[in-house]
Structure formats: C-alpha cells, structure tokens
Amino acid sequence: MSITTRDDHPSTSVLPERIRRFPWPFIAENYRYSANVEPANKVVKTEVGEWGSSLIDIDEYYLEELREREAILERDPSRLQFLPHMRPAIWDAITTLLPAMAKDYPDTMSFTKEGKRCRWRNDLQNLDVQFTVGVDDSLPMGPLRFLGSQIQDDMAFLDKREDALWLDAGVITFAADWSIGFDTGMKFHEIHGPVPRITEERIVSRAEQFLLRLQPGEQYRRTNWTMTIDHRLDTSTETYPQWAHDRSTLAEDPNLPERLHLRVEVQHLVCLPHTGTVLFLIRSYLLPLTDIAKVPAWRENLGHVLAELPDDMAEYKGFIRYRKAASDWLLAG
Incomplete structure (x- = not known):
C-alpha cells in the first residue's frame, strides 16, 4: 500500500476536525490481535492530522456525548457499577484526572486542592463545585457518576488481588457489545474468554502480567477497533435488540457508506498513584466510510484490512455479513 503524506494533499487542511483528529488504528494492510501498548501522551501523526497529546481528549462532541451518557444512566442505572471496596480508587481517579484536565485545558478548566478540600471549575458546563476528598455526599450524584459527567471516556476499574485483575467498578455507557452489569466482579481472563485467538496466543495472559506490573502513576495506552452501523456509541448487550437486525440487511443498503462507521477505541491504562488500582479509560470515536474515503490512504488501508x-x-x-460489501466499496476507489 502506498501511503500518501499530508504534503502530497494540501487540501487535507480543510478537512473537518473529526477527520483530522481521528485516531487511525492501522499500520499495515492486515490486522491481528496484539497488545499494541505504548506510553500515553505521545502525539501520533496521521496522513491528515494528529491525535494522542492528552490523557483526556475533549472534542466537538463533548457536551453532546455527556448528555447522551446522562440519558443512558437515567434509563439504565446498571451501567454504573462499583463494589464498596473500590471507593478509595474512585476518589484516586478524581484527584488524578481532574488536575490532568485542568493542565491540558487551562482556558476552560481549573482544579485546586488544599488538604482534602478541592475546587473544580469547568466552563464548558458552567460548573463550579467544591468538594472534600473521601466524602461522597460532597459531590453531586456521588463521586463515580460525577466523574463520568466530566469526561467522554467510559471507565473500568481493575482491582489487583490474588495475583489477578478483577473488574470491580466502572461507568460504561458506550460499550461495544458487552455489559458492565454482567462483567462486574469477574476476572480479567474471564471477561476476555470469548475473544477468538487471544487465548491460544497468550495475549490476555501477557496483557494481565503487564498491567499487574504497572507502578503507581504510570500511564499507557492502546487502540482497538470494530465497525458500527449508524452513529451509535451505545452498542452494549443491553441494547442488542435495537441494532442487531441491521447487521443482516446492511450489505444490500445503498446507504452503506454513510451508515457504516469505523469505531476506534483509545484505551488508556492508568495505574492510579495512591491505590495502585488500574483505571481503564475507553474513549470511542466513530467515522463513517464516506469520511474515511476522503483520505485515499485510509480508504485503501481499511479496504484491505x-x-x-x-x-x-x-x-x-x-461484521462478517457486510464486510465484503464494505471492502468492495472502499477498494473501488
């Protein structure tokens, strides 16, 4: 595959932000499961832009996606789960992520802390709140739901015990075909059991050992991807009846290029500094094939993958039922 550089296509500078900031996940014409872990906060250049400079990415969909999360939690409170022993880890996440956001977005956010007393300002939400670390009632909605109202990422908290990782808390409103309500309390190995090939290739075992060795304060990231029909972030198993039938009809739909989206997850792996809990941040991005086709190298790359x-x-x-139709459209140029 020939890669087109940004200099070869000066018109890419006028592409919309959703394309220029999209985290393109592929480095070859094929794909296999891998850990693909790298340090966080490292800028990645693409054919048309870049991504990855911040732990928490805030984009043009910030308020829209947070409104969607709130509506989902109102309809289905089971998308927020935590076992009682995870309270310190949740507070650890708050005092880790809010200062990071204030540092990266100083024009719209600020965080100050004196002892256990904190003040958080978020001008994007016209929010100015004071709270006390460790006192759940000092934050509206409680600490976990409050944190979920400030970032677009889904969150999963992995506790370290018995030489294993356990999913013991999280806010997951934008799941790609899984359920936080079902998986809470399960081991890392159990959660990934249904994924093909990764057991034989020991990918899960190696990943778990890497996470268990993380030291407090360390931050890494990886990408994952799939395909999603329509601009639908919430494809959890709870909503399966709402979208599953489209899989069998999309291949014949003339609107396939507009409806079918590449879904990329940027997954940050943060070892929280005070508790050592692994915070798994999952930020999901959607880009339709029609937008991907505006970048010739991406169109060819995804078609071959x-x-x-x-x-x-x-x-x-x-996506096995419609992947040939999608690939044919992309490679037709």
Missing part, C-alpha cells in the same frame, strides 16, 4: 481479516475475527466483531 476488511478483505483480509480472518472469518472468526470478523464474526466475533459482528
């Missing part, structure tokens, strides 16, 4: 992907992986990711 979809065509070459083994059937068992395409089946697990849920």
